[in-house]
Amino acid sequence: MDGFQLRTNRARNFAVIAWICIIILLYFFFTVRYLLEYLGVGLQ
Amino acid sequence: MIEILYLAILLAGSFGFGSFVLSRFGFRFYSMMEEFFLSVAFSYALLILVTYWLGFSRLLYPALAWVMLLATLLFGFGALRRLFNSLRRVKFSWNGWLNMEFWLFSLIAFFTVFFMLASLAPPWSYDTTVYHLAVPKIYAMEKGFVEIPTLMHSQWVMAPHMLFLFAILLKNPVLANLVNFSFAILLAVGIYAFCCRFLDRKTGLFAVAVFLTLPMVGILAVSAHADLGLAFFAFTAFYAFACSLENDKGRKMLLLAGFFSGAAAGSKMIGLFFLPVIPLIIVARQLVSVTKRSLQAAIPAVLARLWPFFLAALPLAAVGYVKNWVYSGNPFYPLFFSVFGGKYLDAAVVQRFTDVVSGYGTGVSLPSLLLLPWNITMNPVKFVDLLGIGPLFLAFVPLAVLLPKPRVVKLAIAVGLLSLLSWFFVSQALRYALYAFPVLSIVVAFSIVRLCSALPRRIATAFLVLPVLAFFAFSTILLFGSDAKQVPVGLGLEPDANFFAGLDDGNIFAECKFANENLGNGSRLLLLYENRGFHCNLPYHIGIPDDQTFIDFASMQSDGELAARLRETKISHLVVNRNSPVYQPGKNPYSGRIPAIIGSFISNYTTRLYSGPNADIYAFAAS
Numbered sequence: 292m293d294g295f296q297l298r299t300n301r302a303r304n305f306a307v308i309a310w311i312c313i314i315i316l317l318y319f320f321f322t323v324r325y326l327l328e329y330l331g332v333g334l335q
Numbered sequence: 336m337i338e339i340l341y342l343a344i345l346l347a348g349s350f351g352f353g354s355f356v357l358s359r360f361g362f363r364f365y366s367m368m369e370e371f372f373l374s375v376a377f378s379y380a381l382l383i384l385v386t387y388w389l390g391f392s393r394l395l396y397p398a399l400a401w402v403m404l405l406a407t408l409l410f411g412f413g414a415l416r417r418l419f420n421s422l423r424r425v426k427f428s429w430n431g432w433l434n435m436e437f438w439l440f441s442l443i444a445f446f447t448v449f450f451m452l453a454s455l456a457p458p459w460s461y462d463t464t465v466y467h468l469a470v471p472k473i474y475a476m477e478k479g480f481v482e483i484p485t486l487m488h489s490q491w492v493m494a495p496h497m498l499f500l501f502a503i504l505l506k507n508p509v510l511a512n513l514v515n516f517s518f519a520i521l522l523a524v525g526i527y528a529f530c531c532r533f534l535d536r537k538t539g540l541f542a543v544a545v546f547l548t549l550p551m552v553g554i555l556a557v558s559a560h561a562d563l564g565l566a567f568f569a570f571t572a573f574y575a576f577a578c579s580l581e582n583d584k585g586r587k588m589l590l591l592a593g594f595f596s597g598a599a600a601g602s603k604m605i606g607l608f609f610l611p612v613i614p615l616i617i618v619a620r621q622l623v624s625v626t627k628r629s630l631q632a633a634i635p636a637v638l639a640r641l642w643p644f645f646l647a648a649l650p651l652a653a654v655g656y657v658k659n660w661v662y663s664g665n666p667f668y669p670l671f672f673s674v675f676g677g678k679y680l681d682a683a684v685v686q687r688f689t690d691v692v693s694g695y696g697t698g699v700s701l702p703s704l705l706l707l708p709w710n711i712t713m714n715p716v717k718f719v720d721l722l723g724i725g726p727l728f729l730a731f732v733p734l735a736v737l738l739p740k741p742r743v744v745k746l747a748i749a750v751g752l753l754s755l756l757s758w759f760f761v762s763q764a765l766r767y768a769l770y771a772f773p774v775l776s777i778v779v780a781f782s783i784v785r786l787c788s789a790l791p792r793r794i795a796t797a798f799l800v801l802p803v804l805a806f807f808a809f810s811t812i813l814l815f816g817s818d819a820k821q822v823p824v825g826l827g828l829e830p831d832a833n834f835f836a837g838l839d840d841g842n843i844f845a846e847c848k849f850a851n852e853n854l855g856n857g858s859r860l861l862l863l864y865e866n867r868g869f870h871c872n873l874p875y876h877i878g879i880p881d882d883q884t885f886i887d888f889a890s891m892q893s894d895g896e897l898a899a900r901l902r903e904t905k906i907s908h909l910v911v912n913r914n915s916p917v918y919q920p921g922k923n924p925y926s927g928r929i930p931a932i933i934g935s936f937i938s939n940y941t942t943r944l945y946s947g948p949n950a951d952i953y954a955f956a957a958s
Contacts, residue, residue: 304790304791304794307734307786307790308790308794308798308799310730310733310734311730311731311734311798311799311802312798312802314712314726314729314730315726315727315730315802315803315805315806316802317713317726318712318713318725318726318729318806319726319805319809321713321714322722322723322809325716329721
């Protein structure tokens, strides 16, 4: 089974979108937190 | 700035000559862009071989480099004329401000110009001034390869460094920085040409944007390193291999893939682990289509494809290791010490080196393998990388695995993941894995474009395109933070001395400048607690206690023994760094006896000549 149809399943569309947004948001969270620590702006 | 013109001439010559040779061998290309990319890569690979030969023969003369460059321009005149004609036919169409392709193109153009301006700065980053440009500079000054006994890195394979050396012969180390920058831009051209051939233009633009906005690329494209060179040759090998699968006449392209895989193996020791990636895919493809009955027939068919591949890979894969073997007795210096031995090594030095290299990352257990995609995205610091790879690979590569996809994307996934896997088991410093990311950028772009067309337009714009663009914007800010300081000095708006004084890295630029201007021609320096010798124009040795046994600090019991050894090695002056970010007295292994001997030696045998911002220079009375 190779692939899935996106137009036919609203739940799958939602899962795909949620996955992308969560990964990108988490990346921003971790990277900004790390950069602030690196620049000496502590987040307590 | 004039170095940009030199780079343009070098690229023109490389394209013209590569195209001339490849067309004589019957290669046909899908587009002018593909021809440009593969021809320049072919010429670069040949140039590496020729420069190795010049180095062995002690013929590293600037005049010879210029003769070679002019010859390539003469041979390639016809191809260059075709290139200019096709450039004249390029037309830009304006489809409004909201056109995605316009914004992607603008982003790529911005990154290209910015990387180029930042590359014009004098070499400053740590590894670049320790060996990536320091070793080629020594070879250029000595007109050939010489033994550098106190710099372990000089015994590593150096395919991209041969191009840096050629650039130093042509003009200067800034041109070598630009050659390193050209790897990034050629990769962009190659990724775009690949997508235009096998996928579509929009995927190409996205893939190039994904690759150039990798925070890691922003750091490596502006200062000469080996990693982009390895990524460049690994991608050219993948490109040629993908072309070889298109039709029955693909054998020539497979040879080219082997040739470039050899260049990847010669670029960096970890590149050796890329060498079997394409052969593994060839074998796997054959095994999938084979039945038990036809297995016997399949083996000769596989061997018939593999032996020309490895034969083509041999020259470039072997030459660097042969050089190491000639100068140090160990082709994989300092690894496999128990098998090959190696000059100026002992078990303790090798142990410390392997401890450092294997200490990166999260280990090679199954849980760390399963968590690898998460860790390299969210926690790159564990892999000694400050800014990492961004979120797009973790977000989109798994989706590409689930989506229906053409064969070439399956191939990209296989090559990308096998490359990452080989890196995982060797040494987990994230920048060493850069060679996996050009192909994975194509996978990410395929995923983005495919999902955009499959999802309802508004949802795709709001939840897919906008987050991706937000990352591109964030990456641009990161890029500014890391590279913007280089632009004024690169443009000549800031003096070199001010630039180096403003860096918080304990560099010895001012001290080297003093030594170059004030110490006599017969002087020889010993750099203590420091290995960044690039800015020294005088001969030098590096006095790092745990890196070598040429000046064997560990075996010395008194300052008198150190003085005797320095007399033997004709050292006349010491440069002692007080502010090294890496080597600090008082920290292991620089605690206890060795710093005490060095301190006693300095007070009993030397006189201070100069105290710079980060280091002191002492005169050592040899008699």
